[in-house]
Structure formats: C-alpha cells, structure tokens
Amino acid sequence: QKEVEQDPGPLSVPEGAIVSLNCTYSNSAFQYFMWYRQYSRKGPELLMYTYSSGNKEDGRFTAQVDKSSKYISLFIRDSQPSDSATYLCATRRGNFGNEKLTFGTGTRLTIIP
C-alpha cells in the first residue's frame, strides 16, 4: 500500500465550478501537509501547507486536513482556466531539515472555459 494515495484523474470541470481534490494517507506520524501545483513542463510550485488537522484558506484555495480519517483535501473556488495543472499532495512527519516529503501521484485538472 502506498503511503499517500491520490486519484490521478484526469478531472475536467467548467470554469467557475468548485473543485475538490483529495488524498488519503496511511502513516499517522505525518504532521505536515502540502499541496503543490505543477504546470506542464514546469517544476512543482508550493501552493498551500498546513500543520495537523484543520482548514487553511488562501484566496480561492482552501486546504483541509482530517487526521482522524487520514484525509487531505484542496478546494478551489471560482475555478479559472489558469488553474489547469497537476496538483500534488505531499506529507511530512516532522519539522526536521532532513525529513523527506512523501508525495501522491498527482491529479491532472483541466478547467474548461
């Protein structure tokens, strides 16, 4: 079983819709959770990061973590064509410099104008 599971999609939604992207993880030691956005032929770009359970909002983006169910979500409101990208969830156990990130496989999202 992979430590982080993510539906690879592809996911296509009309412009203006609310997008929900999700990951599940198996290791209860994970404490830090990130979402990266990766445009085609580019490196991953850090979008959101959260610590432990709860919600974090940044503009049109909301990251949600439910540690009881080991579930990570990213919501995009008022989706735009520029949001079309692959979204990667990532987790990390601790706040140590050599702690590695564990990634999901990424969900390819297309926003249809």
Added chain:
Amino acid sequence: SAVISQKPSRDICQRGTSLTIQCQVDSQVTMMFWYRQQPGQSLTLIATANQGSEATYESGFVIDKFPISRPNLTFSTLTVSNMSPEDSSIYLCSVEGTRQETQYFGPGTRLLVL
C-alpha cells in the same frame, strides 16, 4: 522563496552514457534534494545533499548510479550514470524553504534515454 535553475532543461541520451545535471540556487541553503518524477508515479526522493558531507541516498538508489556533488551552499550536481531507457524521467532539484516544513523545486530536467 528561492529561485532555482537547472541545466540542462532536457536531453536525449544514448544507452550506456552518463549525464550530469546542475542545480543552482540564488541563495545559500543547507539542504538540497534530488527527486525523480516518472510518468504516472509519485515524486521519489533520490538523495539528500548537505554541503561538506556525503549525500544520503534513499532505498533503491545508490551512489555508483547517481553520484552527487555539493561543493557549496548554492550549487549541486546529480549524475545519472550508465543510463538505460528505464532512467528516462524528469529529475528535479529541491531546496529547503525558510520554513523547514516546506520545499521549493526547480523546473526539472527532462531526460530521454534511447
């Protein structure tokens, strides 16, 4: 966030040859990481490189195949040695952010081995 550049951005190589990928950061960083991203798979950490010490490799990756140099706090190289088609992938350099729980990535090097 740090600005990270990689060279080359892409390359096509012959089986059995080696390619060295360069990673340059615009600020001094302690930790640098090298990842591999294969189609349909998660980003996989190859190794962690600290300046002044030998790189630490993840399970499944060995120094003979992926030698890494870290001569200073702004630069690192990853060599993919004796390449085979299975090495075709995107190779990404990453650095630790100002908040230790974050990492920032370079644009990647797209490698195709024939």
